[in-house]
Amino acid sequence: MDSKIVSLRSKLEIYKSGSGGGNIADCPVRDVIQGISNKWSSLLMMALAEKPYRFGELRRLVPDISQRMLTQTLHDLQRDGYVHREVFPTKPPSVEYSLTDLGRSMFGPLQQLLQWAELNHGAVRAARATFDAV
Amino acid sequence: MDSKIVSLRSKLEIYKSGSGGGNIADCPVRDVIQGISNKWSSLLMMALAEKPYRFGELRRLVPDISQRMLTQTLHDLQRDGYVHREVFPTKPPSVEYSLTDLGRSMFGPLQQLLQWAELNHGAVRAARATFDAV
DNA sequence: TTATATTGGTCTCAAAAAGAGACCAGCACT
């Protein structure tokens, strides 16, 4: 696993950067990462990266999310600037969610991680099986 | 398996892949991602990517993690095969945590996301400010 | 000697977050 210049800086510095007092607790990178490190964010980002979806469509697409958490996660993604919410004056009104430019930008690296997961889920499951067998 | 250029596939397919019944709920990629999409995993991965650390060192490095969650997150990362735990027979015994090959492999794409966060946290904070101002 | 600190945890209890599901208003269709 030769790191081909993954980073000239100490890796921890990425997290520490910007925190003047050297306190890793209120680090802006942590702040950003924690906004997307939750159960549903990456899944919804992935759905919306494919195409815009309406609220009910997302709910059907992800059957095991509660309506409450779908509302809340979309709200948080919108607040952080990844998702655009648009209400259409149909009857009843319909709401469409889509990625913003910032959202598409963030989805690039996120997708790399998802691809890694796709390629390596066998190894992870094997590791779990080994660990649990002991 | 056959396509190198994943962007040609529907992005949702990454999540759906492997789920025979087409049910996105028990998808292996979701399974893997959710193991690292929690509050402390990426932070500890980043610390251990720099160098191995002992339990107490990690606790001091991340002052706002509770001892309970540090134990649990390290345990989960070890179970998924990202982290190696080694006990040294000092007195009192010391425990060192380090990344496995799988962990280093996963940290590659994860680091891309962290770098994105470092570069774009200004935009995210601005989006939040705009959203909250309304 | 006695007191205190260190190691890496676990245990309990309180607080926060998430899940389940009822409920809502407005309108269309039957």
Place this chain on the structure above:
DNA sequence: AGTGCTGGTCTCTTTTTGAGACCAATATAA
């Protein structure tokens, strides 16, 4: 008049997390 669809919110319960006490064995300090 009843039913269904829209995108939510509200309440209640369960799960997860946080705060902090406690642990045994040893080393160091007083």
